[in-house]
Amino acid sequence: MxxxxxxxxxxxxxxxxxxxxxxxxxxxxxxxxxxxxxxxxxxxxxxxxxxxxxxxxxxxxxxxxxxxxxxxxxxxxxxxxxxxxxxxxxxxxxxxxxxxxxxxxxxxxxxxxxxxxxxxxxxxxxxxxxxxxxxxxxxxxxxxxxxxxxxxxxxxxxxxxxxxxxxxxxxxxxxxxxxxxxxxxxxxxxxxxMQREMVVVPSHWTVGQTIDFLRTVRNLPDDFYDIFVVDPGHRPVGELALSHLLRAKRPVRVSDIMRKDFRKVRAEMDQEEVALLFRQYGLVAAPVVSEDDRLLGVITVDDVVDVIDEEAEEDLMRLAGLGESDLYGSLWDTTKTRFPWLVMNLLTAIAASLVIGMFEATIEKVVALAVLMPIVASMGGNAGTQTLTVAVRALAMRDIDTRNAMKFIAKETLVGSLNGIAFAVLVAGASIAWFGDFEIAWIIAVAMVLNLVVAGLAGTLIPLGLQRFKIDPAVASGVFLTTVTDVVGFFAFLGLATLFLL
Known part of the structure; x- marks a missing residue:
């Protein structure tokens, strides 16, 4: 056409x-x-x-x-x-x-x-x-x-x-x-x-026969970089780059110059696994084979680029509770997609409000607490989101497994501790300048450290736990993280205030 x-x-x-x-x-x-x-x-x-x-x-x-x-x-x-x-x-x-x-x-x-x-x-x-x-x-x-x-x-x-x-x-x-x-x-x-358009030659052909075939056949793929060499059972036994073919002499057999250590892809393999395979080994094309190892088709790097883009967009959208159709979808479809996520966020907000309600008497007596408590929860949520984003991406790219999970958890917890100490000093100083109360200052400082440490832990443990139970971490992690950081932040700050100020 x-x-x-x-x-x-x-x-x-x-x-x-x-x-x-x-x-x-x-x-x-x-x-x-x-x-x-x-x-x-x-x-x-x-x-x-x-x-x-x-x-x-x-x-x-x-x-x-x-x-x-x-x-x-x-x-x-x-x-x-x-x-x-x-x-x-x-x-x-x-x-x-x-x-x-x-x-x-x-x-x-x-x-x-x-x-x-x-x-x-x-x-x-x-x-x-x-x-x-x-x-x-x-x-x-x-x-x-x-x-x-x-x-x-x-x-x-x-x-x-x-x-x-x-x-x-x-x-x-x-x-x-x-x-x-x-x-x-x-x-x-x-x-x-995979696509079925590919170039396949038998292993007994010579370079000259292969070149003549490429010159005379009509239905060649529009773009191809590798030629697949098969045995009589149509099983791939080698891969031959066009650059190697053109440099070889005509009488040489393709079986003598083909690459035998090539990567094959099973037809049932998930496309995300295929993308990781291409990324790991820098592949341009890979043959797709059936369960009995017969050649079915080929996957090229341009298809994998689309997969990588699609998977990254999907993870990003799911972290925010959005769907793939949100940009071009209808008003009603977009509303339906976002509604369940907002319901979950409403439930987490109610949980945080219940914690605040437990300390209503404390807030009535020390009004400054009402002014300062959003700072603790907000900082914990932001710190947790940073850790969560790193964890979800690392899981998607297979950079975290059972061998290095503990090292990653320890690192993120330590990062949360160091940031908690730094911001505890800043917030305590601001509290003293604002209210002139040293007791409130050290209470908010301790609550800040506790919440940022918990945020680091939750940001790693939640996605790791969800993946263990075969739940996509990109879908559900955000809801759990928000609940944890809000509840811990409010409980730590208001609980300490109740113990030491009343």
């Missing part, structure tokens, strides 16, 4: 229409009128561009974005394919994401056959789901055939079962088999991530 190479209708040469037997030259007049309208629209859009600062957003500039927006608002759609044509599919996806839902559909309809299927692979998952639900069966079939196998499986998996059945019936046999096999693998696994 090469829609970008299609000539625009308005660029077609004018038909020569003669005045035979008194016929009028209406077709030529209509084409001239159409060209005049398009030139007027181009001039109008060019005027719009002049009033917008041209700061590039990768390939998409504010001027071009403003031009497309104005064309959509004024319903002058013939110019849109021309405006979109110079953009890379990733930049076109960025522009589509910035549009309102109804504008997205209008733009895609205006692009027609020039809409590149690769745009769908770059779209945010939420936006892509919305668009896929509005596309017709013919368009979906065309896009699935044009996409790489890994992107096609992702797109196909977003359809309901009834629509999947209709699409499969319309697809060529080869594409149908790839999609059905791809969906048999668990979601977020290497089998879903």
């Amino acid at each position: 090469t829609p970008s190479n299609r000539p625009d209708e308005t660029d077609a040469p004018e038909a020569e229409v003669g005045e035979q037997q008194g016929t009028k030259r209406k077709p030529k007049v209509k084409k001239r009128e159409l060209k005049a309208k398009i030139r007027a629209l181009e001039a109008e859009i060019a005027e719009t561009r002049e009033n917008v600062p041209d700061e590039p957003l990768y390939g998409l500039t504010p001027r071009l974005e403003a031009a497309v927006m104005r064309a959509l608002e004024q319903e002058r759609l013939p110019i849109i394919p021309r405006l979109m044509r110079p953009l890379h599919p990733a930049d076109q996806a960025d522009l589509i994401e910035r549009l309102a839902p109804e504008q997205r559909l209008t733009l895609i309809a205006a692009m027609g056959a020039t809409f590149d299927a690769d745009i769908l692979a770059y779209l945010d998952a939420t936006v892509r789901d919305e668009l896929v639900g509005t596309l017709g069966e013919e368009d979906l079939t065309r896009f699935l055939s044009a996409l790489d196998s890994d992107d096609a499986v992702d797109l196909f998996g977003e359809l309901d079962e009834e629509e999947q059945a209709r699409i499969l019936a319309a697809l060529p046999a080869k594409d149908r088999i790839f999609l059905e096999e791809g969906l048999n693998f668990p979601e977020d696994s290497a089998g879903r991530l």
Whole structure:
């Protein structure tokens, strides 16, 4: 599918229409009128561009974005394919994401056959789901055939079962088999991530045979860096980089120059584990094999970059109780996603309030306590969040295990102690300057040290404990940490005040 190479209708040469037997030259007049309208629209859009600062957003500039927006608002759609044509599919996806839902559909309809299927692979998952639900069966079939196998499986998996059945019936046999096999693998696994487009040669071939094969075969992948060498059972026995192939002499067998210590990925392996494997060993590509070690496909580094970005975003969102669809999701969906998290925070706030209520008599007699107690809880919460962020990230990257967990806990506890002492001195000094009361000063100092030490401990023990019980630390750690630091902070400060001030 090469829609970008299609000539625009308005660029077609004018038909020569003669005045035979008194016929009028209406077709030529209509084409001239159409060209005049398009030139007027181009001039109008060019005027719009002049009033917008041209700061590039990768390939998409504010001027071009403003031009497309104005064309959509004024319903002058013939110019849109021309405006979109110079953009890379990733930049076109960025522009589509910035549009309102109804504008997205209008733009895609205006692009027609020039809409590149690769745009769908770059779209945010939420936006892509919305668009896929509005596309017709013919368009979906065309896009699935044009996409790489890994992107096609992702797109196909977003359809309901009834629509999947209709699409499969319309697809060529080869594409149908790839999609059905791809969906048999668990979601977020290497089998879903891999692509079937790869270069495979038998081990008995020579360098010359391999080079001749690469020159003559038609359906090579668009980009590849390694050639996989297989035995008669289609099991990978080696990996050959293109650079090594081109440097070797033609009579040399590929089995003599292939790399035998390559890394294989099981099809059932979680995509996060795959990303860690690529990161650990600096891989560019890795073969994916079945349980019986037969070659199924390949995962390349560009796919892994997407996984790393997706996993990091997921962890970040979960720490704040957000969902993946919060940016582009509907108002109602975003509200539903955030509501449970806010309920949990309400419960932690009630728990902290109950602790404060236990010392109501103390606060009534020493009003200064009400002024100072938020400082202790706030400092504990912030210190705990710092430790928690480090711990969750380290767990995700497999940097913490049973061998070094105690060392990490001890370090973070010591950091909390040192920070607690430092801020205890600062807060005590501020308390003396503010209220002139040395007793309150040393009480808040001790409470500060206690809460920051507990924050360091909780920030490490909570995520480690949750992971031990197979609960994602990024999801639940924040709620528990807030509860611990608030309760301990208020209890330590108000409890000490009750003991020594009353």
